[in-house]
Amino acid sequence: MSATVRARLETGSEHGTETSSDKLDFDYTTWNRFTAKQRSARFGYSIVVLAVLFVSVLHLDMSLRYVATAAESLADLGSRMWPPNLSILPSLVDPLIISAHIAILGTLFSVVLSVPVAFFAANNTTPNNITYAVGRFVITATRSVNVIIWALIFVGMFGPGALAGVMALAVRSIGFIGKLLSEAIEEIDKTQVEAIRSTGSSTAQTFVYSIVPQVLPAFIGIATYRWDSNIRASTVVGFVGGGGIGVALQTATNTFKWSEALVILLVILIVVLLSEGVAVYLRKKFI
Numbered sequence: 001m002s003a004t005v006r007a008r009l010e011t012g013s014e015h016g017t018e019t020s021s022d023k024l025d026f027d028y029t030t031w032n033r034f035t036a037k038q039r040s041a042r043f044g045y046s047i048v049v050l051a052v053l054f055v056s057v058l059h060l061d062m063s064l065r066y067v068a069t070a071a072e073s074l075a076d077l078g079s080r081m082w083p084p085n086l087s088i089l090p091s092l093v094d095p096l097i098i099s100a101h102i103a104i105l106g107t108l109f110s111v112v113l114s115v116p117v118a119f120f121a122a123n124n125t126t127p128n129n130i131t132y133a134v135g136r137f138v139i140t141a142t143r144s145v146n147v148i149i150w151a152l153i154f155v156g157m158f159g160p161g162a163l164a165g166v167m168a169l170a171v172r173s174i175g176f177i178g179k180l181l182s183e184a185i186e187e188i189d190k191t192q193v194e195a196i197r198s199t200g201s202s203t204a205q206t207f208v209y210s211i212v213p214q215v216l217p218a219f220i221g222i223a224t225y226r227w228d229s230n231i232r233a234s235t236v237v238g239f240v241g242g243g244g245i246g247v248a249l250q251t252a253t254n255t256f257k258w259s260e261a262l263v264i265l266l267v268i269l270i271v272v273l274l275s276e277g278v279a280v281y282l283r284k285k286f287i
Contacts (some may be wrong), residue, residue: 220282
């Protein structure tokens with residue numbers, strides 16, 4: 001019996017009320033977060049996940065014999081990289097500028113192309129089911145292929161160089177920007193659209209004055225984030241002929257010039273950190 005119930009019994013006796021604990025019928029029940037059926041299902045899901053992980057490890061046949069020597073190998077690589085060859089810094093300026101231009105142009109082209117795709121892929125702005133299917137197909141197709149694969153495709157089409165890198169980043173980014181922007185369009189306040197439309201505005205005026213102001217902050221954030229991602233990706237496409245500083249890094253690693261590779265990696269790290277700072281500033285400034 002709890003202290004509260006005992007106090008009430010004693011209080012009742014003092015006031016002449018006949019109250020006995022024998023007359024009280026307590027029904028104690030235990031609260032459980034999940035039912036027995038739910039617990040069994042969760043246990044079954046856990047067994048399935050563990051089984052999948054176990055089968056994956058067995059199928060990959062991963063060997064752990066090199067784990068013991070990993071620290072020694074890392075120390076050996078570090079000794080080859082140190083001291084860094086800072087004399088190559090002047091030669092990295094031009095490839096670094098090329099990588100920055102690749103990221104900027106790739107983001108710009110993707111932003112321009114992804115806007116109509118996003119409006120086709122949003123169920124509240126698409127003209128019909130056909131345009132909705134086309135918009136969703138473009139988003140899925142461009143997002144499902146990695147930027148390296150796109151770079152290889154465009155290197156085969158245009159040859160190695162910056163154009164292949166720009167096209168690879170642009171096409172890969174269409175799906176990313178289009179998907180997030182279409183979701184932002186679907187979440188707009190429809191009452192604002194109806195209010196503008198009730199004034200007799202045309203479709204273009206309704207678009208400009210009711211839809212654009214609502215999705216503009218999200219659009220700026222998405223574009224800024226994608227530009228930041230493309231800065232990093234522009235260093236990767238160079239490995240397959242997309243131009244930029246990735247070509248210099250590939251050359252240094254292929255010729256085992258590890259001291260030069262360290263300098264290039266440090267330069268890439270500094271550029272990525274700067275781009276991250278710029279992206280954060282722009283989001284705070286315009287959102």
